Amino acid sequence: MLSARFLLLRSTASLMPRASSTGGMSQQGRALNMAEGNAVLHVSNVRNRLREIVGASTNWSDHQQAMAERASLSSMLAKSQNDLPAKRMKDSYQEAHLPLGSEPQLREKYLTFHNTVRFGRILEDLDSLAVLIAYSHTYNPALKRSPLSIVTALVDKIDMRQHIIHPDYDIKFTGHVSWVGRTSIEAKIHVSQYSDGAYSPVLDATFVMVARDPENKRAAFVNPLKPEGLDEEKLFQEGEANKLRRFELSTASLLKVAPADEERKIVHSLFLNTLDTKTVSFRSRILPPNSVWMENAKLKGMEICHPQERNIFNRIFGGFLMRKAYELAWANACSYGGCRPNLVAVDDILFQKPVEIGSLLLLSSQVCYTEGNYMQVRVHSEVFDPLTQQHNTTNVFHYTFISDRDVPNIIPKTYGESMLYIDGKRHFKQTA
Numbered sequence: 001m002l003s004a005r006f007l008l009l010r011s012t013a014s015l016m017p018r019a020s021s022t023g024g025m026s027q028q029g030r031a032l033n034m035a036e037g038n039a040v041l042h043v044s045n046v047r048n049r050l051r052e053i054v055g056a057s058t059n060w061s062d063h064q065q066a067m068a069e070r071a072s073l074s075s076m077l078a079k080s081q082n083d084l085p086a087k088r089m090k091d092s093y094q095e096a097h098l099p100l101g102s103e104p105q106l107r108e109k110y111l112t113f114h115n116t117v118r119f120g121r122i123l124e125d126l127d128s129l130a131v132l133i134a135y136s137h138t139y140n141p142a143l144k145r146s147p148l149s150i151v152t153a154l155v156d157k158i159d160m161r162q163h164i165i166h167p168d169y170d171i172k173f174t175g176h177v178s179w180v181g182r183t184s185i186e187a188k189i190h191v192s193q194y195s196d197g198a199y200s201p202v203l204d205a206t207f208v209m210v211a212r213d214p215e216n217k218r219a220a221f222v223n224p225l226k227p228e229g230l231d232e233e234k235l236f237q238e239g240e241a242n243k244l245r246r247f248e249l250s251t252a253s254l255l256k257v258a259p260a261d262e263e264r265k266i267v268h269s270l271f272l273n274t275l276d277t278k279t280v281s282f283r284s285r286i287l288p289p290n291s292v293w294m295e296n297a298k299l300k301g302m303e304i305c306h307p308q309e310r311n312i313f314n315r316i317f318g319g320f321l322m323r324k325a326y327e328l329a330w331a332n333a334c335s336y337g338g339c340r341p342n343l344v345a346v347d348d349i350l351f352q353k354p355v356e357i358g359s360l361l362l363l364s365s366q367v368c369y370t371e372g373n374y375m376q377v378r379v380h381s382e383v384f385d386p387l388t389q390q391h392n393t394t395n396v397f398h399y400t401f402i403s404d405r406d407v408p409n410i411i412p413k414t415y416g417e418s419m420l421y422i423d424g425k426r427h428f429k430q431t432a
Contacts, residue, residue, distance in 0.1 A: 041096040043173065044106075046128045047312070053135050055145040056312040070214040073147035077213060078221045081182050084138075086226040089176050089235070092137035092187075096129055098171040101194070107167055117165035119330075119343055120323030122203075126189055127152055127319035129173050130207035133187040137177040138211065138222050149216040151311075152318045153184065154208040155349035156242060159431075161201040163342035163402070170194045171202070178206075179239020180225035185209045186239045206242070216313060216354075249348075254419045266425075267418045274411060291409040292336070294417045297367035299332035305359045316355035321381060325349075325363060325397040329377040332365040333401040336408070337375060341401035344374070345431040353394045359383040362391070369424030370410045373403045376424040398424075400431045 041049065050056070055070065078084050100107050100117070110121045134150045165171070175189030187207045192199035211220045227236045251257075259267065276284040287293060303324055311317040326346075333341040355361060362382050369376035379397040384390070412418040 041094065043096045043098040043125050043129075046096055046125070046132055050128065050132055050135065050312050053132075053139075053146050054149075054312050056314075070145075070147075070149075073145060073214040076143060076147040081221040081224055084221060084223040086224045087137050087177070088226055088228055089178065089232050090228075091139075092133050092177040094129060094133050094136060094173075094175055096125070096173040098125065098173070101168050101170045111167050114340065115167060117167050117171075119165070120326045122165070122171075122191065123322040123326060123346075124317070124319030125173065126158075126191070126205050126207070127155075127317070127322060129175060129189060130187045130205075130209060133175050133177060133189070134185045134209040134211075134222075137180070137185060137225070147214050148220055148222070149212040149214060149313055150185070150209050151212065151216070151313070151354070152207060152351055153210040154246070154351065155322070155346060156186070156206040156208055156246070157348075158203055158205045158346035160203050160343055160345060163344075165193060165202055166195070172199055175205075177225060178235045179242070180222060181243070182221060183211050183219040185211070185222055186242065188235070254423055259419070259422050263422045263425075267412075267422065270412060270418065270421070274413070285413060287411060288409070291411045292367075294366070294368065294410050294412045294420065297332070297336050297410055299328060299335065299365045301328050301363040301365075303361040303363070305355055305357055305361055307357050310357055314357065316357065316359070316361075318351060321351075321355065321361075321395055322349065322397070324361075325365075325379040325381060325395065326399065328363050328365045329379050329397065329399045330401070332367060333375045333377050333399075333403075336367045337373075337401075337403040337405070338407075339403055339405060341375065341403050344400040344402050347398040347400065347427050347431055349395065349397050351395055353383075353392060355383055355394050360386065361394075366420060367410050368420040369428050370407050371428060373406050374428065375401045375403065375407055376428045377401060378420065378424060378427075398427045400428060 098106075098110075100110060110117050112118050130152060131150055135146060135148070138146065138148055138150070140146070171191060171193050173189060173191055175187055177185055178188045179186035185208070187209060189205045189207065191202040191205070193202050194200075211222045212218065213220050225236065227233045258264075273288050274285045275281075276286045301324070305316045307314075309317050309320040326343075330341065330343070360383065362384055363379060364381075365377055365379045367375055368378045377399045379395075379399070380393065381395040381397070382391045382393045385392075410421070412421045
């Protein structure tokens, strides 16, 4: 299977956590049972492995030729899902290590000023591993290169199990496919960190990937999934439930339908609380105590998309977009709350359009809902074409942060801001 072609970049000794000990290795050994001999990857080699599978060039100057060569792989695509063999969850299992404890020179890339791990870097690693897991599920040993273009469609959920990730202990990523549709794949990834003789959970993530043809123009079929045992059947059913939940949320979007009755009452109550009792005028609005107008809780940024940040298909890497959006959201939450916030969850990151190399990427973060010491931050990203003056939305990100103190109440002033408030409240309640 796919694992036989993996390169073991580090010996077992080099992957030992800094705290050392047999406890970590025994747990690692048990996890590898699912992999049926899969070699342990170094995180830095995940993207190299993806390039091997796809046949992508490492040089930007060769990208046009490489993409032209990939177009010829269309004939290898399955005509229907029934033409593809069913795969097991263990066939896609991957384990990757980030040896921050045993490789101090690697630590600088992941280190924050506060001596914690940069979560944006973890997001990049998660995205790369999710794509590799999806390719592992669809791997055909008879083909030298995969004809599929597999890209991230959605980050369904990332739940933090601990707020602080330490920069001097090794981190382990494990994951596998948990659900499959006709052209889409759900992958679950667990991140843990070694400390005190054992690995402790850091976060759980659910990604949804989609398969396209070699030119990324139309959908392509993927291998069906065959669960084995009650635990795997339960995971598969959870994937079905996730698909249904995503559909229901999309049909209830505030961009399509009006808020529910209870939500309309909340908006009206917010409006009444800002009226000046002396003038009782629609145009005379007063900010309640310990509150901030929503329009004053924004933070914006801009990125020029250089080739260095490209993915294997020569578009901007989704993990890079997530990192930049997260860092902007964190900075906004830090500014709003007046202290260093901690991430609680990442929810419903939708990749609507790919970002091309050379684009001007505009990022806008907004604190859209608060409750006690929690802040819900939304980041909207769009590309701007200076020649046509057109703006196109590419992503929407949702982050939930917690502060060590209560934060000011966010107050919408316009109807549009009220819809952002309701949407933020919905995302927060899902997280809670």
